[in-house]
Structure formats: C-alpha cells, structure tokens
Amino acid sequence: MSHFFLLFSLFLAPAFADVGSQKSAQNLCSNDVSHKRQKRDWIWNQMHIKEEIDTPLPHHVGKITSSVRNNNAKYIIEGEFANTIFKVEETSGDVYAFERLDREKKAEYELTALIIDRTNNRSLERPSKFIIKVYDINDNAPVFVQKVFNGSVPEMSPVGTSVTKVTAVDADDPTVSGHATVTYEVTTGGEYFTIDDSGVIYTKEPNLDRETKSTYEIVVQAKDAPGFSGDSSTATVIITLSDINDNFPVFKHSSFHFKVPENISVGGEVGRVKVEDIDEPQHRNTRYSFIQGEFRDTFDIVANPYTNEGIFRPKKPLDFETVSEYRFSIEATDPTVNLRHFKPGNPRSIATVTIEVTDVDEPPVFTKPSYEFKVRENHAEVKTLGSVHAEDPDAAKRKIRYIQRRANPNGDYIRVSNNGVIQLPKPLDREFSSSYNITVAAVEILEDGRLSDRESHAHVHVIVDDVNDNAPELVSPEEPRVCENAAPGKVIVRISAVDKDETSPRGFFRYLLATEDSNFSLIENYDNTANITVKYGQFNRELAKFHYLPVLISDNGDPDLTSTNTLVISVCKCNEKGNFTFCEERAKQVGVSIQALVAIFICIFTIIVIALLILLRKRHKKDLSGLGRSVAEIHEQLVTYDEEGGGEMDTTSYDVSVLNSVRKNGLKAEAAPSPYAQVQKPPGNVTPGAGGMEMMIEVKKDEADNDRDLLPYDTLHIYGYEGAESIAESLSSLGSGSSDSDIDYDFLNDWGPRFKMLAELYGSEPSEDFVY
Secondary structure, eight states, rough: OHHHHHHHHHHHHHHHHHHHHHHHHHHHHHOSSSSOOOOEEEEEOOOEEEOOSSSSSEEEEEEEESSSOOTTTTEEEETBBBBBTTETTTOOEEEEOOSSOOTTSEEEEEEEEEEEEEEOOOOOOEEEEEEEEEESSOOOOOOOOOOEEEEEEEEOOOTOOOOEOOOOEEEEOTTTTTTTTEEEEEEEEEEEEEEEEEEEEEEEOOOOOOTTEEEEEEEEEEEOOOOOOOEEEEEEEEEEEESSSSOEEEEESSEEEEEETOOOOOOOOOEEEEEESOOGGGGOOOEEEEEEEOTTTTEEEETTTTTTTTTEEESOOOOOOTTTEEEEEEEEEEEEEOHHHOOSSOOOOEEEEEEEOOOOOOOOOSSSSSSEEEEETTTOOOOOOEEEEEEEESSTTOOEEEEEEEEESSSSSSEEOOTTTTSSSSSOOTTSEEEEEEEEEEEEOTTTSSSEEEEEEEEEEEEEEEOOOOOOOOOOSSEEEEEOOOOOEEEEEEEEEEEEOOOOOTEEEEEEEEEEEEEEEEEEOOSSSSEESSSOOOTTTOOOOOEEEEEEEEEOOOSSSEEEEEEEEEEEEEOOTOOOEEEOOOOOOOOHHHHHHHHHHHHHHHHHHHHHEEEEHHHHHHHHTTTTTTTTHHHHEEEEOOOOSSSSOSSSSSSTTTHHHHHHHHOOOOSSSOTGGGGGOOOSSOOOTTTTTHHHHHHHHHHHOOOSSSSSSOEEEEESSSOOOOOOOOSSTTTTTOOOOOOOOGGGGGGGGGHHHHHHHHHHHOOOOOOO
C-alpha cells in the first residue's frame, strides 16, 4: 500500500507543476505589454521503475511532455540503451521499457529527450537529459566472500575468545531498509563455537584440548534480516587449535641399560634416554635430573634441544678396576608447563638407569703428569737426576719400558733409561739453555716381549741453576771520539756491561782502568755504568790518532770474575764549538768465520788427494810398461854411448864401419850385449861414405818394423855421431846461447813466467862454468 501511494504522488507531482507553470506563464503574458516570444519548457514525470517486474512487457516508465504547441511535433529519445531497452511514443511522449531490469546490474539510466518537427526534422526545443532510476526489490541472498575461512585459537582458551571473522555481502540496495542486512548463524559445530552479527566467531567451550582434537570444521550460514524473505548462503570455517605447553614428558621405558668402555673420554656420549611429550616440539623443554643412586657426580645428563633426548656423558674418567657398574634413578620434567592448564595426573616421570663399564687394555698411567728436576750447570759429578714412574692400570700389571720421544732443545742432553731413570750424559750449560724438556713415553711389555702399541706420555722439565762462570763483557758503544783540544773532565762515552750469567737484583759491575798511565780517567755512576772522561786534556794527533784503553769489568758473583776489554778512542779535529770536523777511519779487522776456514781446509785436502791419485796412476803405468821385458830388451830399446865426440866437426871420433857392416851383412843386432855399447873410438880419422848415416837409420827402421818379436813400444835411439859436416851447421839449441847472432832476446822477458828459463838462456852472458 505504501508503494502505491508513493507512485501516485510521483505521477501527480508533474501535473501540479505543469498547472502552476501555466498559470505563471499566463500572468507573465498579461503583465508583459511587449510582444516577446513565449518561453517553452520540458514537462515530464519523474521516472522510476521497479526491477524484475513479472507483468508482460513493455512496462510503462513515465511520460515526457513539452510546452510546445505544434501539431507536427514528434518526441524522440537518445542515449544509453535508447530505442533498445527504452522507447518513446512519438505523439504522447510515454516512455516504455521493453526488457526486465536488474538493479544489481545497473541501478539507473541516463537518456536525452528531443522534440522535432516531423515535416522537416527541425528541433522545436533544446534537448534535455533525464534519468530513469530502477527501484530495488529484495531479490538477492547474502553471499560469503570466500567459501572456506581459516581460523586459529590457542587450546584451552576461555569462553568468548575470538577465533576469526567471516564476511558475507548482499547485492541488494543498502539504502532500502532490510534489503542488505545480513545475519549469521553457526549451523554445524555450534556446541564449540558461536558467531555474532558482525561475523566474528568466538569459543563456546573452555576446554578445547589440541592433544584430543586439533582441528574443528564448522559451517556458518548468512541470510537476510528477520522479516524479509530471501535465500541464504553458507561457508565452511576450519579452526585449528594452536599448542600450548600443558603436558609433562613421560619416559618411554621404565629402565635403561648401557654399556660403555672404561677408556671413554670425558664428555663422550654414553647413551640416550627417550621421553614422550605430546606437545609440539617448540614446547618440549625436558629437564633431566638424578634423584637416587651413588656416583651421581660421575655422570651428567643433558637434553638434546632437537630430539628432546637425555644424553649421558661422563664428567670424569671411568675405571673398570674401581667401579664396574653404576645404577641410579633419573627424573624427567618440564619447568615451563603452564600450570593454569595443568591436566590431572603425575607431573613427574622416573626411570632407572644402569651403566655397565667394560674392561679395555689401557696404556700405563704415570704417577704424575709432569716431573721437574734441578741441576747446577757444568756439574760433572751429577749423572742421574731422578726417575719417572708409571704403572699398568689393568689387572695384568705388565712391566713398563720408558722411551724418550721428544726433546727441547734437540740434542743428546738428557736421556731416559729403560727403567725410567733420567740421566745426564754430559754437564749442562745454562748459557746455552736455562731449561731442558723431554717427553717420556711409557709402554707396556707384552707377554711375548713385544711392546704394546698403546702408550702414555709425561713431561720432564729440567731447570739448570746458574753458576758464575762468565765474566762480564763490555757492551760495544758507538765508536768513542774525543777532540784533540778537549778540556779535562770532558765526558767521552758512557760504558756498560752485560753478563751471560744470571744476574741477581742486587748484582752490580765494577769498572776500573787497567793502567793509570793515560790521558783518560774512569768515573763510576753506580748504576752499572761508568763514564770515560779526559784526564789532562790536549791530545796530540801527530803522536797517536787512536788510543787503546784497557778497561777491567768485575761482577759480584761467587766467585767474582773479571774481564779485560779494550776501548778504542779516536782523536779528532774539532772546531771552536767542539764539533768534530775530521776523524780517521779505524781499519776494521777482517776475520774469517769458522765455516769459511772449514771450506778452505776441505779444498786443500781435496787438492792433495787428487795430486796423490795422479802420482799413483803415473807410477802404476810405469810399472805396467816394464812388465814382460828382459834387461836385454831394455838395452835394445835404449842405445847409449859413453862419449859424445867432438861435435859436428868431429869426423874421426867414431868408427861407423860397425854400423855399415850390419847393413851389408843383413845381420840382426844381438839383444845383449848391445854392439853399440861396445863401439870403441878408432885411432885414426875415418871419413864415412856419403849417406852412410841415412842408410844405417833406414836399416834400423826396417828391422824395428818387421821384427814381430819386439814389443809394440816406441824406441828411443841415441846416437853420438851426427854424420858428415853440414852446410846448414848445427840445429841444436844447446849451442845457440854462445852463437854470434846479433839478435836481442830481451823481449823474452816480456812473455811471462813460461818463457823465463828461455830468457835466462838467451839473455845471459856466456860463462865458462855454465854446464848443460
């Protein structure tokens, strides 16, 4: 009924507006005396139409009217969906809808009204826009924005705890009361959860336990407000209970048994105990503790943060011979459990643990991990420092052998015997090392005499006590210098000393000049230093440019030792201000290191050995060359003469007939005695025939070449007879020194040592006593 009055008022409003406008127009016309054109205006109903009208089409929407009075007037409309959904009757201006409208698709349409002359299509009035609004009817059910919603809430939450929010949307017009109002209801799962009109879901049950049921699936319905007919829609909400720490751990077994070797290292893993905690891993904080049993201080139990297991680890070494089995009770609990949600039951879980220690062959054990001995340095009488001792911890109680493994410093300074005695093979020098360290290994001797492969080690530390056996030494300062015109009392240099021996805090050095007969004096500073000063002044550089000052330095040891040190002081020229202007450079002593001397001696020894080898080789060859020869063969190979004759001009000294006879008779010379050795000088002058010597040499050459009985050695024949006089004179160099040549042989002296002898022969004056 209300809708009817609303539509009726809408239709009557334009009519009254039209009448009013006409009256006003008439009044204006009567009052206006001028002949002006009458004003025209569009007149139509306010247009509205319901959506989804179920009456036959078309549906009347409204009427457009113009004040134009023209029989040829024609109404037309333009714009969105004009002449498709909406059409106008040309003469009356009634507008009709030729389709059913849906407000949820489009709520209003904007059109343009025109009036034209149908004869010439000329516009009789300016176009005017109008809007057609679609009235809403409650024809849409609320729709959820998603089909499945997810929510989460901690387990054991109190009643009224918010879980999640769901949303449903109604497409109807929200400005129309009740058309878009949505109400919610839990249709499935309402015994655990509830929902309000805004879509927020709350807990309805206080003891929702995740360990009993971790997920709930409920169905929520959305529908129009009460009193309005309309459909509804549903959505599924999956609610997950999040875990809280509300459960204590429980041992899976009431007892645990482990076996472990006695040589397990401290902190090593013995075994693991397992518990069950139905809470999620992030809420498993098991703590283990010992509650009963002996030797609880021997082991420690720690929870693994990832597996929640309890890990047993020894806190000290285990010994099968001492304790072979451990038995105790342990407890598992969780101190972080929320006691507000504590479930009835025992919060403590207790289990019995047995750890069995097994026997293994252990290495020997030293009575002490390290040993320390002291000895005075250079003490020749001390041969033994002490001993180390180790025992076999096993029941076998095998014998032990001791072996030295490492030494610092390296060297044969300290020894250990097979029975563990620490020995000194030689006295120790503290200045070389103040302490000596060795590592001693103890090894068991097996039943078959072999050594076990398991050993233990101990450290032996030997401290060398100091003996005052080194005199103090002067610390070499920068080269001290003094001006030749230095005044008395002038400090030249401050000297100090060092001592290789151990110096006590109250130790000091005494300084003294070895002689007072010098231009220097020594003044002690009583801080282990002393000053060298000028005694008289005025040094003479012409007499001495360097002064060698002997300084005595003593220590206060027991006994005290003294050393003499030479201080070299240079005398320099200085200017008026006392600055050095010129000093001689002292020749530095060049020393040869021990390594260089050793290298030199090795080279000399090598050269001597090589020379001896060469000499022995030559002698060996000489012995080989004489093997297999008789004395006669040697004489045949080497022919000698007792006299040389009178020289080249002497043709009567020897009788060559003997040689010629040998050639003529074709006889072979006897090996022994040599015929040439028996040649006698003939009494008269014998002139050999021409070419006699040449023929004789050829015969001898043929004999040497064709005689197969001779050894293949080169033969040296020496002949005193040179033959007839030659016009070329003698070629011998022996007589050249006394020749009458005018050649100057002094240039031979410039040719070096190889030609020294030749230069002496040719460059010296002939002497009566010179013998070749």
